[in-house]
Amino acid sequence: SQTIHQWPATLVQPVGSPLSLECTVEGTSNPNLYWYRQAAGRGLQLLFYSVGIGQISSEVPQNLSASRPQDRQFILSSKKLLLSDSGFYLCACNPGTDNIQYFGAGTRLSVL
Amino acid sequence: QQPVQSPQAVILREGEDAVINCSSSKALYSVHWYRQKHGEAPVFLMILLKGGEQKGHDKISASFNEKKQQSSLYLTASQLSYSGTYFCGTVRTGANNLFFGTGTRLTVIP
Numbered sequence: 001s002q003t004i005h006q007w008p009a010t011l012v013q014p015v016g017s018p019l020s021l022e023c024t025v026e027g028t029s030n031p032n033l034y035w036y037r038q039a040a041g042r043g044l045q046l047l048f049y050s051v052g053i054g055q056i057s058s059e060v061p062q063n064l065s066a067s068r069p070q071d072r073q074f075i076l077s078s079k080k081l082l083l084s085d086s087g088f089y090l091c092a093c094n095p096g097t098d099n100i101q102y103f104g105a106g107t108r109l110s111v112l
Numbered sequence: 113q114q115p116v117q118s119p120q121a122v123i124l125r126e127g128e129d130a131v132i133n134c135s136s137s138k139a140l141y142s143v144h145w146y147r148q149k150h151g152e153a154p155v156f157l158m159i160l161l162k163g164g165e166q167k168g169h170d171k172i173s174a175s176f177n178e179k180k181q182q183s184s185l186y187l188t189a190s191q192l193s194y195s196g197t198y199f200c201g202t203v204r205t206g207a208n209n210l211f212f213g214t215g216t217r218l219t220v221i222p
Binding site for chain 2: 043046094099101105
C-alpha cells in the first residue's frame with residue numbers, strides 16, 4: 001500500500017518569504033497527486049492536482065504554484081507568502097483505484 | 113459541484129446513534145466517506161459505487177441512493193473515538209475528480 005510523506009509538520013514563516021513544501025509517495029507508480037488547503041475548522045480546498053510528471057492543473061488562482069519533477073514527488077511553492085496563506089496543507093495520492101484519495105500527515109503553516 | 117452535508121455539527125452521548133447525510137445535484141458514480149480527527153489528516157473510511165451494496169465498517173455503515181444522488185453515513189452505538197469531522201466526497205458519472213463536502217463535526221461525549 002502507498003505511503004505519503006509530507007514535511008515539515010509545522011512551519012512558521014514571515015509575510016513575503018518564500019515557501020516550498022514537499023510531498024513524496026511510496027508504494028505506487030504513476031499516481032494522481034493533489035494539494036489541498038484547509039483553514040481552521042473549515043473544509044478541504046483543492047489547490048492543484050497532477051496526473052503525471054510536469055502536468056499540473058490549478059483549481060484556484062493565487063500566489064501559489066505546484067510542480068511535479070518526478071513521478072512520486074509533488075512540490076507546493078510560493079515566491080512571497082501572504083497572511084491568507086496560513087492553513088493546513090495536505091498532500092493526497094490517488095493510486096488509481098476508484099478515485100480513492102489517501103492523505104499525508106499535513107503541514108501546518110502559519111504566516112506572521 | 114461540491115456536495116452538501118447535513119447536519120453541520122452534532123453532539124452525541126456514548127452509545128447513541130447518528131446519521132450524516134450527503135447530497136449532490138449531479139448524477140453520481142461513487143460516494144466516499146472520510147473522517148478527520150482534530151489536527152490530523154482525513155482518513156478514508158469507505159466507498160460506495162453506483163449499483164453497489166451498502167457498506168459497513170465495524171459499527172459505521174453507509175448507503176447510496178443513486179436516484180436521489182444522496183448518501184447517508186450511519187454511526188451506531190457511538191464511541192468516543194468516533195469524534196471528528198466527517199467528509200463525504202463524490203465522483204460524478206463520467207468524471208474523474210473527487211469533490212469533498214463541507215464536513216460534519218461529530219462530538220461524542222461520555
